[in-house]
Amino acid sequence: MSAKYRLEITKGEEVRYVSHLDYMRSIERAVRRSKLPAAYSEGFNPHMKIAFASALSVGVASEAEYMDIELTHELDPAAMGEALARHLPPGIAVRRLRPVSARHAALMAVVNLAAYRISLPLPAAAAGPAREAVSRFNAAAAVPYIKENPKGKREIDVKTYVSEVSATATADGMELALAVRITPTGSIKPAEVLKVLVDNFALPADPDAALVTRTGLFVADGTSRISPLDI
Template sequence: MAKLRLEITKGEEIRYISHLDYASAMERAIIRAKLPAAYSEGFNPHMKIAFASALAVGVTSQAEYMDLDFKEEVDLVEGVKRLAAKLPPGIRVKSAKYMPASIPALMAIVNLATYDVIVPLSGTEDYTAAQESVRRFNETQEVLYMRHTPKGRKEIEIKQYMDKPIQIFHEGKDIKLVIHIKITPTGSIKPGEVLAALASMFDLAVKKDSALIDRTGLYVATDKSCLTPIEIYG
């Protein structure tokens, strides 16, 4: 048995597929590449594959992480080459590494996500006013946001999940927000929800429905380091 950890992308071509469809695309590529994937036992065996953190529909990513169990170890370069040849547009392998069999699950260790949010300014809004909205958000100690789900409404305190102040940059008619979000055992916040709070509570005049959200990194962060899930083991 061998455990392979992959850093992969979710590009523009597949921005609007669900996490389940994304995982299925990876499984099909692994099968087509004829890699010796391990399966669970029982009446409904499934491929032993696990992701770090599910992406919302419409969000792209530069750095998704996936663990895949093999029945036997294959040459790393050859295995990645075979897999890459079978991946659909929008998914590419950035790095791969065999990991110790006893490592904790990705979902148990990843605790920080970073995002770039590109969003057009409204016609009457200027960059200086946008900067002021972001400044007020950053300096506010508590921001309560009402999350709407099929199960009902739930009030979320956003700032408990903010790892750093939001950074803002001017990009023509757009602004770019750089957002660092904590992933905790009790929950997290979505970058789209942060943007919605900025617009509704801090007068950020943007066309939020036209926002492009890209996850730029997932990390295992401590007081002393901030490493990717591949970097933490050598």
């Protein structure tokens, strides 16, 4: 009988600039090299039954990504994690894993909130204006933004997805923290939020110098946040 497992994994600095497709391929290679009994789809072009919660943009690292994988039979989770860890490249590590039942909803169907950290190099003199820019964003009732994608352009309200940004001074600049809602009709990238802060609220920062890290993915209900591994 097949078995389904949910894993919490990282995308560290070593693979920050790897595309999501290459990131996924690296994990699939590790699964094959570790001799895990991965299940495959049927048909002319069978593929490994593996699914991720949410794709990361190139240049974005992560402390907690989530993936589901189906095996042809049950394995001890600890042994499975050890086998996989031996073949993962630097920057990708298994933090936690556990078996889940077939009744568990797909990750993409339940994850609705993503938390990010944006590290910005700033001169000391820019700290005050940066905090003021963030305060103006937080105070705004609506923040229009023209979002572009392959299907064209559409105007969205940034506040639909990000209600507040927090700013903390660091030794070499500032660190922004934000939680982004993921909805059935769309979401917004942290890089786009940063662009809005720079263009619309005069944040004195260079977006190209920013380092974005996803710090968590959650199932949120307005009052609490739960890791996809804990539902």
